Amino acid sequence: MEGGATGADDDIIAESLLNIGATIMGRHMFGGGTGRWGKDPWRGWWGENPPFHTPVFVLTHDARDPLEMEGGTTFHFVTDGIQAALEQAKNAARGKDVALGGGADVAQQYLKVVLIDEMEIHVVPLLLGGGSRLFEKTDRRQTAYECVRVVNSPSVSHYKYRRAR
Numbered sequence: 205m206e207g208g209a210t211g212a213d214d215d216i217i218a219e220s221l222l223n224i225g226a227t228i229m230g231r232h233m234f235g236g237g238t239g240r241w242g243k244d245p246w247r248g249w250w251g252e253n254p255p256f257h258t259p260v261f262v263l264t265h266d267a268r269d270p271l272e273m274e275g276g277t278t279f280h281f282v283t284d285g286i287q288a289a290l291e292q293a294k295n296a297a298r299g300k301d302v303a304l305g306g307g308a309d310v311a312q313q314y315l316k317v318v319l320i321d322e323m324e325i326h327v328v329p330l331l332l333g334g335g336s337r338l339f340e341k342t343d344r345r346q347t348a349y350e351c352v353r354v355v356n357s358p359s360v361s362h363y364k365y366r367r368a369r
Contacts, residue, residue, distance in 0.1 A: 225298055229306040230263050233310075258297070261289045263289055264282065286314060290302065328359065
């Protein structure tokens with residue numbers, strides 16, 4: 205986009221977005237805190253035209269009507285677990301990839317039941333706070349993945365893992 209940079213980082217991100225048909229994320233990545241949505245619920249971090257441009261399935265404990273945004277993004281709020289979210293996302297993706305976005309908790313849930321085929325982890329050398337450990341609470345399921353690519357730039361290291369067959 206205008207004002208952006210080109211190079212290895214841009215190439216890796218562009219490649220990762222090529223075949224995305226739907227995204228699953230946790231409530232915290234969508235935003236708006238915890239608990240009931242309230243009378244005037246949060247509309248996400250991204251403004252009226254979120255960057256997804258595909259259906260997005262938000263894992264939450266609190267039901268909410270779908271939220272249609274510009275650019276083809278509709279947020280669907282899934283209250284019946286990760287399997288239901290994955291099934292809905294696969295149907296919406298129509299043969300394309302389903303991306304998993306968000307924090308460690310969502311990734312851990314999918315890793316624990318071996319529902320991730322490939323992982324891209326982008327490590328930025330910036331200390332932001334405590335955070336959550338990605339591979340905690342996964343019953344060591346991450347050991348079923350092999351590193352198939354590492355690309356480093358001055359800004360970020362990109363790791364790509366694939367589940368060993």
